[in-house]
Amino acid sequence: EIVLTQSPGTLSLSPGERVTLSCRASQSVSSNYLAWYQQKPGQAPRLLIYAASSRATGIPDRFSGSGSGTDFTLTISRLEPEDFAVYYCQQYGNSPPMYTFGQGTKLEIK
Amino acid sequence: QVQLQESGPGLVKPSGTLSLTCAVSGVSITSTWWSWVRQPPGKGLEWIGEIDHSGRTNYNPSLESRVTISVDESKNLFSLNLNSLTAADTALYYCVRGGTYYLSYWGQGTLVTVSS
Numbered sequence: 697e698i699v700l701t702q703s704p705g706t707l708s709l710s711p712g713e714r715v716t717l718s719c720r721a722s723q724s725v726s727s728n729y730l731a732w733y734q735q736k737p738g739q740a741p742r743l744l745i746y747a748a749s750s751r752a753t754g755i756p757d758r759f760s761g762s763g764s765g766t767d768f769t770l771t772i773s774r775l776e777p778e779d780f781a782v783y784y785c786q787q788y789g790n791s792p793p794m795y796t797f798g799q800g801t802k803l804e805i806k
Numbered sequence: 807q808v809q810l811q812e813s814g815p816g817l818v819k820p821s822g823t824l825s826l827t828c829a830v831s832g833v834s835i836t837s838t839w840w841s842w843v844r845q846p847p848g849k850g851l852e853w854i855g856e857i858d859h860s861g862r863t864n865y866n867p868s869l870e871s872r873v874t875i876s877v878d879e880s881k882n883l884f885s886l887n888l889n890s891l892t893a894a895d896t897a898l899y900y901c902v903r904g905g906t907y908y909l910s911y912w913g914q915g916t917l918v919t920v921s922s
Contacts, residue, residue, distance in 0.1 A: 697867070728906070728907055729907045731907070731908035731909070733851075733909075740900055740912035740913065740914055740915055741851065741900075741909075741912055742912070743905075743908060743909065743910050743911075746905060746906075746907070746908040746910075747906075747907075747908075752910070784850065784851055786851075786908065786909070788907035788908070792864070792867055793864040794853060794864060794865075794866055794867070795841070795843075795853035795856075795909065796853065797850060797851040797852070797853070798850075799850050800850050800851075
C-alpha cells in the first residue's frame, strides 16, 4: 500500500503570497492517479486537480499541480482569502485497488 | 447537476451495524464508480470502498472484513453497511462520485456517532 506524506503540516501565510504544498509517495505513483482536494471548515472536500496537473471544472487558474514519480506539488500562485483551508493529496493504487490520502496540509492566515 | 445525499441514523450502538444510503440525482448511477469516504472529527480522510452499477466492489483492506457496499440501479442509489462498530468508527461519512482515479463530486456528509 502506498503511503502519501504531505508537508508541511501547517502553513501560515498572507493573502497575495505564493505557496507550494508538497505530497511525497512511498512508491512511484502514476501521474494519472494523483489528485488534490481542498476542504474548508464544515464543508465536504472539493476536487481541485486530477491527473497531477489537470484543473477540475470551475477551479481558478491560480491553482496548478505538477510532479511525477514520488514527488508532487500543488501551487497557489497568489493566495485569496477563500484559499485558506486544508489541502489533501490522493492517489489511486491498483494492488489492491484503492484510494489513499495524505494527512493534509492546513493553510492558515498569518 | 450532480447531487448526492446521504441518509441514515446519526447514532449507533457499539457492536452494532451502521447503514447509510446515498441517493444520486442528476446523473445515472450506471455512469461510473461510487465511493464511501469517512472523516473522524478533526482528522483526515479515509476511503472505505467503491462499487459500480453492476455490483463490482473494491474495499479498503483495513475495513474489508466489516464492510458491504451495495447498489440499487432501479432507485439510482448505493448503500454502505459497516458492522462490529466501535467508537473509532465515529466519523462524518461521505458518499462520492468517482472519476478516473479521482473523486469528483462529494455529498455533504452525514455524522455517525457510535455510543451507547
